[in-house]
Amino acid sequence: MVQRYVMSIDQGTTSTRCILFDARGRLVSVVQREHQQHFPRPGWVEHDATEIWRNLSRIVPQALADAGATAEQVVGLGIANQRETTVLWDRRTGNPVGRAIVWQDTRTDAMLEQLAREPGADRVRKLCGLPLATYFSAPRIRWLLERTPGLRERAERGDVLFGTIESWLIWNLTGGAEGGVHVTDVTNASRTMLMNLRTLNWDDELLEFFDVPRAMLPEIRSSTEVYGTTSRVVPGIRIAAALGDQQAALFGQTCFAPGEAKCTYGTGSFLLLNTGPTPVLSTHGMLTTVGFKIGDEPAVYALEGSIAVTGSLVQWFRDGLELIGSAPEIETLARTVEDNGGCYIVPAFSGLFAPHWHSEARGVIAGLTSYITKGHLARAVLEATGWQTREVVDAMNADSGLALSTLKVDGGMTADNLLMQFVADVLDVPVVRPMVAETVSLGAAYAAGLSVGYWPDLEGLRRNWHRAGQWLPAMDPARRDSEYAHWRQAVELTFGWMRPAPAAAAPGSDLVEVLLADHRRFEQLLRDLRNAEADRPALVAELAALLVAHATATERIVRPEAPAEPFADDLLAVLEGDDFEKALLRLENVVDAHVRGEERGLLNELRRSMSTSDRTGLGRAFVAERRRQLDLDCGAVHHVRELGDRLKL
């Protein structure tokens, strides 16, 4: 019987790989070629799309030759690609318009700041699931159209085409200027900022906002369907799937059901959680994205949280501090001690990202004493990756209402046993490593094989996936909680390190605005509570938590000298008293008095006596403390009682 294979192409940021897999999902041959990174100016990163295409034309025949296979033996080709990288090319000649602008490129920074102030900016996230940030494609298209003379007219006529890398490769493989197919897959389209997350079509409002002509855009297709057949390089292979690389890893890790998640641990790390058939908009700064779409079935969505500094912290420990000779040695050093010795490292090297989003934060090493050795520092470095994973998982659980049950991991750092055990310990769920480390390539292969019927269904794919290793949580819950509290305390120390210029302060972080917003929320909740048919227990719980958090943060951050108003007894009566209506009325009066008093007195005093940047700094600290209190479930009855007792003293 003739052996049949699935071909997978992983077009990544630094290299392009072609891998053949057999029917059991095992790797048969691998060929890889790196391409050049161009850095024409600070913050600019470019690739030559022609070079990438040339590399592909070399590695595909080579991978077939290495396996001793012909094109007829390949049942289908799947592509996984670096996401968001933007290519524009001429439909007639097939030549790219300039170099491709890579996802890491920050040239659209200033343009985005301007766009954020334009009408409609607040709708962008709701429509496409993404915040205005330099990663995504639409701002780059606009940048190119604005700065290249005559380009906009050509794009409007449809003479110049846009694509992310998979579009560019599919177009070329299916004939290029002679009949190439111009398509993109839905996961890649979901990273452009131009696709409506719900309709999965290009969105007129977004096209208008970014001023991108529809004529230049590819057709959006499913992740698994046959887009066409190759007519160049190795003719006759069906192109059967395409996915962005992180989505391909999600697929390769067989996270097919809601609540399943994978984390790829590299220089930085990417955690994706399958949230099922409806998009979940995050209130914690996670990205909402399409996970995959199989043929005609409904799309499956995912939440994505990225951690900027994980492996790169180990690299810094090696190259910056020179405490180890190679990255794996960090585990050896960390094992010279029993624990972190009370030391925590928060690697906010260029600010804190999800779920904190403090661009002004900078890193700290907290808890230093003369007891700390380099072994403790090594532990703190590894633990930083564990805690950052925990923060992202907590935020995702809160956003999605799903509770993560297992974390599937891949990437270079999974070779670190101490780290993987720590991740399992702090997440309190099993951490599982798959047998095939190449999850991105495998995901593209799975999708292609599924698309052409080489594998019958998702269950068939699951049977190919095997555990190579598993770490079970073993940390005492009390210790987990106290360590997490210390970590969060260390995180708070990083806030507000870089003082923003007054004009640059983000809206909503001024202390006065923060306090006012809390007051308005109190009033809203009290108003809603008057309605006897409302969900009173939920409203009371929210009000109680917010009141206690607000009062505690005020006491700690704003005026440590003045005691908080004694509202605890009245709140307690609302929480568990006999006469709800009467207790509510009394609480309304107390809160109302507080609001009036503070808005006439304290707030005016703050406006008068403090600079904007000081108010912003305090506002951030207030928000952080309030969030810490809320996380501690500060509205619970026993906490309210404690607070009441404290205030009476």
Add this chain to the structure above:
Amino acid sequence: MPGPIQSIERAAAILRLLARGSGRLGVGEIAESLELAKGTAHGILRTLQGVGFVEQDRDTGKYQLGAALLHLGTSYLDVNELRSRAINWADALAARSGEAVRIGAPLEGRVLVVHHVFRPDDSLQTMDVGTLLPLHATALGKVLLAYDTTLKANPEPYTRRTLVTQTAIKRACAKVREAGWAAENGEMISGEAGIAAPIRGHGGIVVGAIGVSGAAERICEPDGAPSPRLLSQVRDAARAVSRDLGASRW
């Protein structure tokens, strides 16, 4: 007893010369200082470069002491480094063989399990990393014993098949060196078997062992000899890891 070997004496002289002064010399300067023919000096330098004891500057062509020489005192391979370099090969071995894979390195007279890949059948298995195994009763241990004379087995009996005399262990080690692999069959746990081969680092020094283990009826033929298919897969994996670690000849 043969006399001193001239080329080794000359190599030592070259290293001493490079350790002196600025430490960067061209092949002509070295040949002149030691009154050697340029071709002879060049041949010795190339050999020393091959083992990492000298390095050649790409731009000037001059020679200096190599990094391998500076780390001579601490030339053991970090076990976490070993795992990280071997992880892909160990996964591939488990996928091809269908058996659990373990990598071992010596620690305090026993075998430390440095890496463990589950048998790919998704049955319930627990991570063995960090476990200590006996040297004389496991395939991994016998490989380590065979190539490191400083190691000493404590021949406790585990089963009726365990090798319990130093003579028997010595004889087994000689066989391992001859064959290039080791096997165990019911020597630690009845009915359990294993096959292992050496992982070599720079210069061919054995730094660890990689092997498969599991139920004897899967690992061995009916006559008790290790399965030839598994044996060749284990040896291929060991060679692949060794090549990655810089052991060129194996």
